Amino acid sequence: MAETNDFLRMEGISKSFPGVQALQEVNFEVTRGEIHALVGENGAGKSTLMKVLTGALHLDEGRIILRGEPVEIHSPSDSQELGISMIHQELSLIPYLTVGKNVYLGREPRRRIPGFIDWKKLYSQTQELLGQINLDVRAWAEAQDLSIAQQQMVEVAKALSIEADLIAMDEPTSSLTDRETEVLFDVMRKLKDQGVAIIFITHRLEEVFEVSDRITVLRDGRHIATAPTAELNHNQVVQLMVGRELDNMYPYSETKERGVALQADDLADGQELHGVSLELQGGQILGVAGLVGAGRTALAETLFGLRQATAGEIHIDGQVVKLHSAKQAIEHGLGFVPEDRKLQGLFLNMAVRENITMSSTSLVSNFGFVNTNKANKLADEYVDKLDIRTPSLRQRIRNLSGGNQQKVIIARWLTLKPRVLILDEPTRGVDVGAKAEIHGLMRQLAEDGVAVLMISSELPEIIGVSDRILVMHEGRVTGRFERDEASQDMIMHAATGGDNNAS
Ligand SMILES: Nc1ncnc2c1ncn2[C@@H]1O[C@H](COP(=O)(O)OP(=O)(O)OP(=O)(O)O)[C@@H](O)[C@H]1O
Numbered sequence: 155m156a157e158t159n160d161f162l163r164m165e166g167i168s169k170s171f172p173g174v175q176a177l178q179e180v181n182f183e184v185t186r187g188e189i190h191a192l193v194g195e196n197g198a199g200k201s202t203l204m205k206v207l208t209g210a211l212h213l214d215e216g217r218i219i220l221r222g223e224p225v226e227i228h229s230p231s232d233s234q235e236l237g238i239s240m241i242h243q244e245l246s247l248i249p250y251l252t253v254g255k256n257v258y259l260g261r262e263p264r265r266r267i268p269g270f271i272d273w274k275k276l277y278s279q280t281q282e283l284l285g286q287i288n289l290d291v292r293a294w295a296e297a298q299d300l301s302i303a304q305q306q307m308v309e310v311a312k313a314l315s316i317e318a319d320l321i322a323m324d325e326p327t328s329s330l331t332d333r334e335t336e337v338l339f340d341v342m343r344k345l346k347d348q349g350v351a352i353i354f355i356t357h358r359l360e361e362v363f364e365v366s367d368r369i370t371v372l373r374d375g376r377h378i379a380t381a382p383t384a385e386l387n388h389n390q391v392v393q394l395m396v397g398r399e400l401d402n403m404y405p406y407s408e409t410k411e412r413g414v415a416l417q418a419d420d421l422a423d424g425q426e427l428h429g430v431s432l433e434l435q436g437g438q439i440l441g442v443a444g445l446v447g448a449g450r451t452a453l454a455e456t457l458f459g460l461r462q463a464t465a466g467e468i469h470i471d472g473q474v475v476k477l478h479s480a481k482q483a484i485e486h487g488l489g490f491v492p493e494d495r496k497l498q499g500l501f502l503n504m505a506v507r508e509n510i511t512m513s514s515t516s517l518v519s520n521f522g523f524v525n526t527n528k529a530n531k532l533a534d535e536y537v538d539k540l541d542i543r544t545p546s547l548r549q550r551i552r553n554l555s556g557g558n559q560q561k562v563i564i565a566r567w568l569t570l571k572p573r574v575l576i577l578d579e580p581t582r583g584v585d586v587g588a589k590a591e592i593h594g595l596m597r598q599l600a601e602d603g604v605a606v607l608m609i610s611s612e613l614p615e616i617i618g619v620s621d622r623i624l625v626m627h628e629g630r631v632t633g634r635f636e637r638d639e640a641s642q643d644m645i646m647h648a649a650t651g652g653d654n655n656a657s
């Protein structure tokens with residue numbers, strides 16, 4: 155292979171953290187004008203490799219060769235000067251700044267008079283970038299008023315504003331809808347045609363096959379394979395990622411119905427929810443499908459007492475309950491794994507152990523004092539059950555990979571042994587192996603009699619996991635299906651407002 159053609163080569167990259175060898179002698183190369191997918195399980199080292207490339211982390215060993223020259227990258231501004239830009243896995247916009255200020259933060263266009271920022275230029279250039287990516291947002295809107303998906307697209311605009319010829323995108327699509335993802339792919343293809351090299355990290359293998367030219371697989375911090383996408387199929391990639399054959403993604407077993415555990419009649423919140431009724435049996439998984447903005451999260455939050463119901467009733471085990479807080483919901487046997495784990499669920503500076511056990515203080519305390527042995531035992535049990543990859547129970551959550559953070563928050567709710575468990579996009583950002591584990595776990599919970607309500611935007615997951623399916627559109631139920639009668643087409647039809655079986 156003509157080595158001189160290589161635009162970027164990372165050679166023998168090693169990086170360790172206390173207790174974790176995150177990267178071990180990894181070789182990785184990218185050429186101009188290609189979209190190179192970087193895949194691997196949660197914790198495989200993908201983000202770490204990109205952070206080394208963009209100067210957010212320092213490598214322990216190895217070297218980086220860019221355009222044929224060894225380069226030293228000590229900080230993100232070093233990498234920007236070398237024409238590298240990065241979209242981070244964690245959204246990094248500053249909430250109270252405008253979109254334009256966020257996009258050009260630290261690189262504001264200047265007027266000819268030294269020291270003065272050219273605001274007009276800043277906003278007009280931003281608006282133009284937003285237009286390029288089809289984002290209907292004003293450059294002077296505050297970042298905090300944007301949806302997560304819009305913020306993600308602003309991150310894309312920011313990466314474009316640097317006019318880099320190498321762009322690393324760390325899970326840019328994880329919170330995008332299909333339509334936004336397609337827009338992003340169009341942008342990526344355009345950049346590629348201009349000779350830009352793109353490194354694309356995602357857990358959705360369909361996306362890898364749709365858009366990438368080559369694939370590199372990492373596993374446990376090591377380089378496993380690099381090959382043209384056309385030479386690999388889905389199963390081969392999965393096998394390279396997990397190092398074994400994966401059994402059934404959607405373990406299904408018919409469960410006994412055990413009476414209605416959760417019932418909602420004509421529930422409304424005066425805003426996003428307009429008369430939603432549902433029934434969920436113990437021992438069953440109800441999948442809630444719909445497009446972004448359909449009111450699914452509003453439904454979950456109302457059921458859990460985080461939003462006030464303005465009309466309708468909620469029954470738990472046949473009794474009408476009025477929930478005004480999460481605390482009351484928990485007392486009634488409800489659990490809720492929220493969609494945005496960073497904002498609502500995890501205490502990033504606290505250890506894995508505390509994050510798992512904090513809700514169940516009664517289980518791990520004696521007379522009000524936390525008993526470390528009990529806490530360790532409980533945390534250990536769930537680290538084991540969910541296969542959470544962490545060097546120790548004392549590791550801070552901040553240092554776990556994204557997917558493992560998600561497992562910790564699920565573990566916390568499981569320790570409470572809820573009667574009804576609501577999960578909002580439980581496998582977002584989770585790798586294929588862990589996804590199958592979480593599905594298996596949900597099925598196990600159902601077998602133990604728990605009523606599970608799962609919101610998901612992935613139709614294969616909805617169809618594969620659920621006993622029954624409810625589809626929402628603009629705050630109303632537009633479809634109800636039994637497991638065997640639902641197809642992706644039927645669900646999409648209902649999700650876009652077409653009415654069927656909605657009675
Ligand atoms: N700052 C840190 N301190 C300690 N350990 C870390 C730190 N950053 C990452 N790690 C560890 O390094 C390993 C690789 O993590 P990394 O974030 O690169 O994984 P990833 O492939 O991006 O996973 P995901 O798909 O979940 O995002 C993990 O075991 C993680 O816990």
Ligand SMILES: [Mg+2]
Pocket residue numbers: 200201202243324555556
């Ligand atoms: Mg990552």
